[in-house]
Amino acid sequence: MTMLRTVLFATLLLLPACAFARQDVNEPLDAELIRSLQPGKTTAREVVERLGAPTEVVQLGRRTAYRYDASTEKSTVLFLLLINFGNQDLRTDRLWVFFDEQDVLTHHGAWFGTHRTQYALPWEDVHEASDNEARDADRPGVGQ
Amino acid sequence: MRQAAAKALSLVLAALAAGCVQGSYNRATVDEPLRPEWLRQLQPGRDSLGDCLQRLGAPHRVFEYAVEADGRSGMALLWIWRDVAGFGIDVSAGTKEVTGSVSFDFGDAELPGCVLWFDAELRLEQWRNGTLGDLLPGRARPSAWSAQ
Numbered sequence: 001m002t003m004l005r006t007v008l009f010a011t012l013l014l015l016p017a018c019a020f021a022r023q024d025v026n027e028p029l030d031a032e033l034i035r036s037l038q039p040g041k042t043t044a045r046e047v048v049e050r051l052g053a054p055t056e057v058v059q060l061g062r063r064t065a066y067r068y069d070a071s072t073e074k075s076t077v078l079f080l081l082l083i084n085f086g087n088q089d090l091r092t093d094r095l096w097v098f099f100d101e102q103d104v105l106t107h108h109g110a111w112f113g114t115h116r117t118q119y120a121l122p123w124e125d126v127h128e129a130s131d132n133e134a135r136d137a138d139r140p141g142v143g144q
Numbered sequence: 145m146r147q148a149a150a151k152a153l154s155l156v157l158a159a160l161a162a163g164c165v166q167g168s169y170n171r172a173t174v175d176e177p178l179r180p181e182w183l184r185q186l187q188p189g190r191d192s193l194g195d196c197l198q199r200l201g202a203p204h205r206v207f208e209y210a211v212e213a214d215g216r217s218g219m220a221l222l223w224i225w226r227d228v229a230g231f232g233i234d235v236s237a238g239t240k241e242v243t244g245s246v247s248f249d250f251g252d253a254e255l256p257g258c259v260l261w262f263d264a265e266l267r268l269e270q271w272r273n274g275t276l277g278d279l280l281p282g283r284a285r286p287s288a289w290s291a292q
Contacts, residue, residue, distance in 0.1 A: 039194075060208050061217025061264070061287055067206070083167040084234065090174045094202035098193070107266075109197030113175060122171035122229055 026070035031141025171229035224257035253277025
């Protein structure tokens with residue numbers, strides 16, 4: 001009974017002292033759509049029609065490159081009487097598409113990370129390889 | 145003397161209890177470092193841009209590099225990450241609301257990162273790990289090459 005009271009008291013004491021927040025910027029990139037891009041064939045116009053407006057356009061001499069990105073951030077804060085513990089974890093999806101001077105796709109590279117973001121306390125290591133692999137497997141087009 | 149100490153102590157305790165002054169331990173992580181085994185596989189002079197993108201994924205930034213007179217240019221690809229943790233003291237004065245959010249500050253010379261440089265044929269010239277301050281040159285305008 002004393003144990004139950006202690007647990008209840010500790011829970012009541014800590015519950016109002018926790019905060020969770022999430023912040024998303026842009027929609028996560030569609031891995032399956034990105035797979036449909038064909039170097040030597042897909043044009044800049046077709047890329048924009050499929051993916052929308054890029055975040056950034058970079059001139060590289062005669063070539064150009066477009067950047068698409070999205071991010072997810074998860075924050076956790078534990079407020080105690082004398083000390084706070086906070087953790088912010090931000091992961092991004094990134095896609096760069098490179099075009100030649102005729103605006104035909106020559107290369108593209110992608111990274112998918114938004115689904116790996118986690119709520120955690122600052123001493124936890126939540127991005128172990130097995131953890132990432134399990135999350136990758138749940139995201140269409142990424143885990144294969 | 146004893147009264148003054150007691151007053152100061154009670155003020156400190158009141159500030160702590162009200163949450164005006166608190167100790168904190170915070171950690172902020174942004175993306176993941178490139179794995180050393182991936183970097184060890186890079187072969188300057190042999191690997192192409194496509195090989196590197198396939199192995200390392202998309203970089204955070206791409207820069208123009210070694211622009212030639214005819215407009216041909218190489219490029220530099222930058223990956224960065226952040227994992228910082230530490231103790232601090234939070235003082236809340238109630239003057240301005242501050243939103244909690246982490247992000248990259250590309251002006252932060254101490255951020256760790258990695259840059260790959262490619263020549264105009266898009267062949268890997270060299271790569272280097274380090275801090276942003278060491279890896280990146282100062283800001284420059286893009287080249288003025290034009291097809292006309």
